[in-house]
Amino acid sequence: MRRIAGIVLAxxxxxxxxxxxxxxxxxxxxxxxxxxxxMVIGSEKAEFFADPDVVKALAAKGYTVEAETSGxxxxxxxDLEGYDLAFPSSRAPAAELAARYEVRGTLPRPFxxxxxxxxxRGAADVLARNRLVTLDGRSRGTLRMAAYLDxxxxxxxxxxxxxxxxxxxxxxxxxxxxxxxxxxxxGALYLAAASYVANGGKVVASDAEVExxxxxxxxxxxxxxxxxxxxxxxxxxxxxxxxxxxxxxxxSQVAALLDERPDAGDLVVLYPDTxxxxxxxxxxxxxxxxxxxGLLGADPRLRELAARHGFRPQGDLAEFAExxxxxxxxxxxxxxxxxxxxxxxxxxxxxxxxxxxx
Amino acid sequence: MRGPRTxxxxxxxxxxxxxxxxxxxxxxxxxxxxxxxxxxxxxxxSSELSDMAPVLEQVEKDTGVTLRPTYTGTLDAVKMLAxxxxxxxxxxxxxxxxxxxxxxxxxxEKVVSETPVMSSPVAIGVKPxxxxxxxxxxxxxxxxxxxxxxxxxxxxxxxxxxxxxxSGFSTLVSVASALSGAQSALTDADxxxxxxxxxEFFRGQKLTSGSSGWLASAYARRGDxxxxxxxxSVLEGFKNLTVIRPKDGVVxxxxxxxxxxxxxxxxxxxxxxVAEALRTDAVQRLITDHTRRRPVVASVPPAAGLDxxxxxxxPFPGSRSVADGLLDAYENELRRPSRTVYVLDTxxxxxxxxxxxxxxALTNLTGDFRDREEVTLMPFGSRVKSVRTHVVDPAxxxxxxxxxxxxxxxxxxxxxxxxxxxxxxxxxxxGADEDAFTSIVLMTDGENTAGAEAADFxxxxxxxxxDRRDIPVFTVLFGDSDRAELEHIxxxxxxxxxxxxGSLDGxxxxxxxxx
Numbered sequence: 001m002r003r004i005a006g007i008v009l010a011x012x013x014x015x016x017x018x019x020x021x022x023x024x025x026x027x028x029x030x031x032x033x034x035x036x037x038x039m040v041i042g043s044e045k046a047e048f049f050a051d052p053d054v055v056k057a058l059a060a061k062g063y064t065v066e067a068e069t070s071g072x073x074x075x076x077x078x079d080l081e082g083y084d085l086a087f088p089s090s091r092a093p094a095a096e097l098a099a100r101y102e103v104r105g106t107l108p109r110p111f112x113x114x115x116x117x118x119x120x121r122g123a124a125d126v127l128a129r130n131r132l133v134t135l136d137g138r139s140r141g142t143l144r145m146a147a148y149l150d151x152x153x154x155x156x157x158x159x160x161x162x163x164x165x166x167x168x169x170x171x172x173x174x175x176x177x178x179x180x181x182x183x184x185x186x187g188a189l190y191l192a193a194a195s196y197v198a199n200g201g202k203v204v205a206s207d208a209e210v211e212x213x214x215x216x217x218x219x220x221x222x223x224x225x226x227x228x229x230x231x232x233x234x235x236x237x238x239x240x241x242x243x244x245x246x247x248x249x250x251x252s253q254v255a256a257l258l259d260e261r262p263d264a265g266d267l268v269v270l271y272p273d274t275x276x277x278x279x280x281x282x283x284x285x286x287x288x289x290x291x292x293x294g295l296l297g298a299d300p301r302l303r304e305l306a307a308r309h310g311f312r313p314q315g316d317l318a319e320f321a322e323x324x325x326x327x328x329x330x331x332x333x334x335x336x337x338x339x340x341x342x343x344x345x346x347x348x349x350x351x352x353x354x355x356x357x358x
Numbered sequence: 359m360r361g362p363r364t365x366x367x368x369x370x371x372x373x374x375x376x377x378x379x380x381x382x383x384x385x386x387x388x389x390x391x392x393x394x395x396x397x398x399x400x401x402x403x404s405s406e407l408s409d410m411a412p413v414l415e416q417v418e419k420d421t422g423v424t425l426r427p428t429y430t431g432t433l434d435a436v437k438m439l440a441x442x443x444x445x446x447x448x449x450x451x452x453x454x455x456x457x458x459x460x461x462x463x464x465x466x467e468k469v470v471s472e473t474p475v476m477s478s479p480v481a482i483g484v485k486p487x488x489x490x491x492x493x494x495x496x497x498x499x500x501x502x503x504x505x506x507x508x509x510x511x512x513x514x515x516x517x518x519x520x521x522x523x524x525s526g527f528s529t530l531v532s533v534a535s536a537l538s539g540a541q542s543a544l545t546d547a548d549x550x551x552x553x554x555x556x557x558e559f560f561r562g563q564k565l566t567s568g569s570s571g572w573l574a575s576a577y578a579r580r581g582d583x584x585x586x587x588x589x590x591s592v593l594e595g596f597k598n599l600t601v602i603r604p605k606d607g608v609v610x611x612x613x614x615x616x617x618x619x620x621x622x623x624x625x626x627x628x629x630x631x632v633a634e635a636l637r638t639d640a641v642q643r644l645i646t647d648h649t650r651r652r653p654v655v656a657s658v659p660p661a662a663g664l665d666x667x668x669x670x671x672x673p674f675p676g677s678r679s680v681a682d683g684l685l686d687a688y689e690n691e692l693r694r695p696s697r698t699v700y701v702l703d704t705x706x707x708x709x710x711x712x713x714x715x716x717x718x719a720l721t722n723l724t725g726d727f728r729d730r731e732e733v734t735l736m737p738f739g740s741r742v743k744s745v746r747t748h749v750v751d752p753a754x755x756x757x758x759x760x761x762x763x764x765x766x767x768x769x770x771x772x773x774x775x776x777x778x779x780x781x782x783x784x785x786x787x788x789g790a791d792e793d794a795f796t797s798i799v800l801m802t803d804g805e806n807t808a809g810a811e812a813a814d815f816x817x818x819x820x821x822x823x824x825d826r827r828d829i830p831v832f833t834v835l836f837g838d839s840d841r842a843e844l845e846h847i848x849x850x851x852x853x854x855x856x857x858x859x860g861s862l863d864g865x866x867x868x869x870x871x872x873x
Binding site for chain 2: 038043046050066067068069070071074077078082083120122155157167168169170171172173175180183221222223224225226227228229230232233236237239240241242243244245257260261264358
């Protein structure tokens with residue numbers, strides 16, 4: 001009983017309405033029978049839910065999880081009948097799903113992860129030499145977004161950067177590969193961050209601001225050609241040695257890779273100085289879904305595991321710092337010097353994505 | 359700028375091919391007692407994945423899920439998805455790449471999740487003696503060097519047909535990106551600018567094929583082709599090729615296993631489990647060792663011998679108009695045209711339904727003929743009845759096509775079946791020609807009953823000059839024709855047998871990839 005009260009209390013801090021429902025349910029639960037939770041999640045959380053330790057921690061609480069992945073914005077196109085929760089990787093698509101399925105109350109956001117750019121050391125060194133990047137250490141740095149966007153605006157190529165000639169693969173237009181902003185969250189958040197910088201450090205809201213920033217966003221997307229529709233896919237391409245030298249992914253994906261393989265060779269993680277956090281947001285569709293959402297935010301073991309997978313649990317920096325202590329060569333424990341750009345409303349973001357995609 | 363006919367061509371090609379595939383699939387299902395079955399995934403897969411059998415076996419052991427692949431061209435598969443033909447028929451799709459799929463929103467929305475499983479870049483495999491003769495250092499070769507060698511007449515090559523095979527299409531994109539000097543994703547303007555160079559480049563193409571398999575055997579048989587353009591994994595399968603990933607960029611296939619919105623949750627869960635199993639270290643190791651593709655997990659290194667030097671990734675076009683425009687330019691303008699003699703059985707036994715099926719098939723085919731193509735119709739019975747040659751003139755394509763349709767309409771069934779005598783006439787009609795892909799299509803509905811015998815033809819073939827002996831005969835099984843007889847002709851001449859029993863349209867259409 002004490003345990004349950006503890007959960008309820010923790011959940012209360014996150015979202016009162018959800019907690020109330022969980023509490024109501026808890027009083028009816030009789031114990032140990034396993035409940036199966038069906039959910040659709042962003043691809044970047046697939047490994048977390050497949051981790052045997054996570055499976056075990058959930059089983060200890062009486063849950064078996066069946067997770068299916070989908071692009072966050074593509075979840076709208078799915079029939080979610082029979083699912084207990086949807087777990088897209090940010091607030092905007094979650095809000096749309098909540099409206100559609102008439103889910104009321106504050107949506108739980110158990111953990112978040114900032115967008116980062118992964119590169120190989122050669123590319124990072126060239127960017128540093130040309131003042132687009134500030135390296136702190138060999139495998140970690142900050143990407144100066146304003147300078148990068150300026151270069152993109154001018155169609156700068158790698159060949160025009162000093163020092164690039166040493167690397168055969170560094171040719172062509174300097175660009176960051178992202179996912180398709182119309183179907184995938186990380187691609188959309190890339191536009192959110194870029195538009196914020198291009199709009200003079202202000203979130204894009206009016207038609208005039210959309211109009212003004214659209215050409216640059218269009219450029220950022222069109223140079224990429226066909227885009228992948230999942231963040232997992234662009235990251236896999238990067239790992240297998242294919243794809244563009246600069247790829248936008250979630251910090252959590254990098255952290256998970258480093259957890260498997262602490263020596264990631266010449267990988268360099270670049271934190272954009274203006275970035276957007278992906279707030280992994282739960283849309284509970286059933287009572288069981290609500291229970292699970294609560295558990296993810298409150299259960300210490302699950303929070304610890306989330307941190308080990310590179311997600312930053314809400315509300316406590318120490319957990320992430322502790323879990324990633326062995327990976328600080330690549331990861332920033334504290335996001336000091338990284339500005340959080342607010343995300344435009346989903347209507348504006350969609351319009352930006354639509355125009356960027358052309 | 360181009361006429362509506364030519365612009366429609368790739369789509370029309372795909373439509374017919376998709377129909378064919380659909381028919382084949384339907385037939386297979388009829389044979390199959392357990393069409394949709396729990397624990398079994400019906401997977402629509404790119405032909406290139408047919409080398410994955412041992413991997414699929416392992417995955418089946420690991421997950422208890424059986425994968426039942428149906429192989430087809432990647433572009434055909436996209437067309438099937440777009441038109442809803444996969445709904446209820448397939449549980450998952452596994453293509454070389456979803457790049458082209460993403461250009462078609464109606465197809466892309468059918469996919470729920472995609473899991474890249476392995477990767478392989480486009481590469482050029484060159485005979486070691488040729489590499490040496492050109493003074494190339496394999497790690498340093500660029501597309502421009504390849505282009506120069508072709509222009510100087512020092513390099514010839516074969517590749518698969520971009521309209522049918524993703525390896526061909528990726529090759530086309532790689533070459534067009536590199537030779538246009540495009541710094542980012544290809545645009546229509548880049549393609550236009552690159553046309554003269556591309557045209558020059560494709561003059562070096564001596565072999566075209568609807569499949570990687572036939573390309574390999576034709577290459578081995580010919581002996582006078584210096585190189586092949588294909589995925590690295592395919593080229594690594596050859597004993598005697600130096601595999602080069604051009605330094606200035608490649609397009610890479612990443613083989614995503616994709617689940618489908620039209621399937622139920624349990625099915626998609628099976629797909630997810632299979633995808634997970636495919637990414638375990640053990641299976642990734644099996645994949646790279648067995649197929650020479652590259653792993654997508656950091657903990658497994660690429661198989662020994664795969665060079666890990668980095669290459670620029672050339673972006674795949676981001677719009678359908680660019681992709682289809684490139685394909686269209688290739689077919690109608692850039693590649694060497696094809697020159698084909700259709701040796702058509704119009705003996706007495708073709709009377710009625712058979713003849714009308716032949717007429718329909720040929721008439722439909724006129725929607726597919728490319729600009730500059732030379733088509734000769736050679737109907738035969740007891741002897742060759744007529745020889746009519748038409749050229750599809752880019753200035754007025756409809757004139758040649760109308761003439762083909764008119765000749766088709768006049769076909770009459772009469773006489774015996776003089777297969778070999780007629781084939782010899784076809785060879786007589788075709789000289790050595792450096793500037794075209796030359797081939798013969800033989801369609802017959804019966805055994806040889808008149809004129810020369812098989813042995814006579816074998817002797818005749820032996821006596822041909824080298825370059826004419828390279829002309830393949832693609833044979834079409836139809837009606838009561840003798841499979842062994844047609845197989846023999848195909849084998850002797852380096853062609854291939856196609857089954858026109860179910861769909862004569864389909865067989866003719868499939869042969870287009872080899873012309």
